[in-house]
Amino acid sequence: MIWRDRCLEQRDWDAVIIGGGITGAGILRLAAGLGWRVLLLEQRDFAWGASSRSGKLVHGGLRYLAQGRITLVRESARERERLLREAPDLVEPLTFLLPFYRGQRELKYRAGLAVYDRLAGRRSRQRFDAASLRGLAPCLDRPDLAGGFGYRDAATDDAGLVLRLILDAVGAGGFALNYAPVTGIDGRAVVFSDEPGGRCCEVRARVVINAAGAWSDR
Ligand SMILES: Cc1cc2nc3c(=O)[nH]c(=O)nc-3n(C[C@H](O)[C@H](O)[C@H](O)COP(=O)(O)OP(=O)(O)OC[C@H]3O[C@@H](n4cnc5c(N)ncnc54)[C@H](O)[C@@H]3O)c2cc1C
Numbered sequence: 285m286i287w288r289d290r291c292l293e294q295r296d297w298d299a300v301i302i303g304g305g306i307t308g309a310g311i312l313r314l315a316a317g318l319g320w321r322v323l324l325l326e327q328r329d330f331a332w333g334a335s336s337r338s339g340k341l342v343h344g345g346l347r348y349l350a351q352g353r354i355t356l357v358r359e360s361a362r363e364r365e366r367l368l369r370e371a372p373d374l375v376e377p378l379t380f381l382l383p384f385y386r387g388q389r390e391l392k393y394r395a396g397l398a399v400y401d402r403l404a405g406r407r408s409r410q411r412f413d414a415a416s417l418r419g420l421a422p423c424l425d426r427p428d429l430a431g432g433f434g435y436r437d438a439a440t441d442d443a444g445l446v447l448r449l450i451l452d453a454v455g456a457g458g459f460a461l462n463y464a465p466v467t468g469i470d471g472r473a474v475v476f477s478d479e480p481g482g483r484c485c486e487v488r489a490r491v492v493i494n495a496a497g498a499w500s501d502r
Contacts, residue, residue: 316458
C-alpha cells in the first residue's frame, strides 16, 4: 500500500493542521516531535503560498529596535542564529551595509547596531570609512558619504525550509498530504478532497489548527 493511502486510511488524529506553509510545517514538526498523531493538509504544493514568495530574509528585525520592541527583536535575532546553526545548507549569512552621510549622527547607528548584536548574543557589526564603503558599494557615490556600518542578517531558501521541516516531521512520525484542500470543518470533523484519488474524505481531530495564511478566514 502506498504511503498516501496508508495516511488516508486513518480516521482519528490528535491534530489536523490546515496549510502547508512555514507556519503549518513548523507546527507539524513540533507536534510530530512530541509524539502526536498529526496530519497536515495542503491544498496545492507544499509552500505554494507566501512561504515560497517571500523576500527570503531571516532577519532579527533591526527596524523594530527604533520602535523599542526589544523582546520581539531578541526572539527573532536568536531564532536567526539558531537557524544559521541548525540549517547551514539552507540559511546563509547575508551582510547589509548601512551608510551614513555628513550631518547624520553616527552614534545613533553605532548604538542601535550594538544593541542589535547584544540581543543576538553575537557581534557582527563592522565600521567602514567612506573610501572603503565606496569600494564595497560603488553605487554609494554621494560626495557627502561619511562612512557606514556592516551588519549581519541571513537569507534562506524559503520553500526549501518548508520542505525540510515537513520531511523532518514525517521522519518523526507525522503525516502531510498535498493536493488535499480542506472544504469544511464541523466540530471535530475535517472534510477534505483527496484530489489525486478524486474522493472526498473526512477525519476527526482533537485539535484543528488553522495555518492557512492569507486564506485563514475563508
Ligand atoms: C512580498 C512578501 C515578502 C516577504 N518577505 C519576508 C522575508 O523576507 N522574511 C520573512 O521572514 N517573512 C517574509 N514575508 C512573510 C512570510 O512570507 C509569511 O509570514 C509566511 O510565509 C507565512 O507563512 P504561512 O505558513 O503562515 O502562510 P502561507 O505560506 O501562505 O501558507 C498557507 C498555506 O495554506 C494553504 N491553504 C489555504 N487554504 C487551504 C485549505 N482550505 N486547505 C488546505 N490548504 C490551504 C495555502 O495553499 C498555503 O500553502 C514576506 C511576505 C510577503 C508577502
